Amino acid sequence: MDFADSRVVITGAAGTFGGWIAQAFASEGARLCLSDIRADALAETAARLNLDPARTLTHPTDLMQEASIGALAELVRSRWGAPDIVVNNAGLYPRGPRLIDLPAEDWDRIMGVNVRAPFLVSRAMARLMIGTGVKGSIVTIGSGAARQMRATSVPYCTSKTAVERLSKGLALELAPHGIRVNVVEPGFAPGSEVSVLPEDYVAKMRARIPLGRTSEPGDAAGAVLYLCSARAGFITGAVLSVDGGNSIGTFEPPG
DSSP: OTTTTOEEEEETTTSHHHHHHHHHHHHTTOEEEEEOSOHHHHHHHHHHTTOOGGGEEEEOOOTTOHHHHHHHHHHHHHHHSSOSEEEEOOOOOOOOOOGGGOOHHHHHHHHIIIIIHHHHHHHHHHHHHHHHTOOOEEEEEOOGGGTSOOTTOHHHHHHHHHHHHHHHHHHHHHGGGTOEEEEEEEOOOOOOSSSOOOHHHHHHHHHHOTTSSOOOHHHHHHHHHHHHSGGGTTOOSOEEEESTTTTTOOOOOOO
16 A cells, blocks of 8 residues: 555545545545535545545545635644645536637636636645655646637636646756655546536547547546656656547547
């Protein structure tokens, strides 16, 4: 168990990918700090994963509020001193109007959760890690949308491009402290309660994936665990796609 007693912070932990990542780390014996704005969903996630309350922290973090992120960091500091691993998983994937019809507040909300929050979370947790000498790992969940622009999802694509550049910059600046920063680009996984997608959109997205299926629980989670492990100890500033080939280009099914 590579992560026995490792201290792992996961944002968006009550979501689809967040739950999968939490389950993967829990199965390896890690201690978890689960963060999500939905307190009830956090409790449900912890119960569903049968997490030991004595080894599990939860925090209803509003990622749009710097003070709330500060409270999350204070919880981690007071209980653990510092994390070993941080997973910036929380994100919004809205499909909306054309850019010329997009309200500025919608743009700000997407950028706030998808870009500003990973910066603030990483900054707060990295300060704790540096202060206690932890040579840890930060992984941010990106997307192949960083390289493929999609109509009606331009703000999302823009945010994921920005967060990948942010992660590379963090990797450069935190390397002297022994903190590695990488990005995992998961495959398409419908079912988020935060960003509900219509069935016709899900079917079209599934048909585009060269390997012919949507993302399953072990796919992105396995990549996150690998990048946080000693086996990836010489990897930082990398972007790992785990998307069934979806980011290669448009796939046209035969027929």
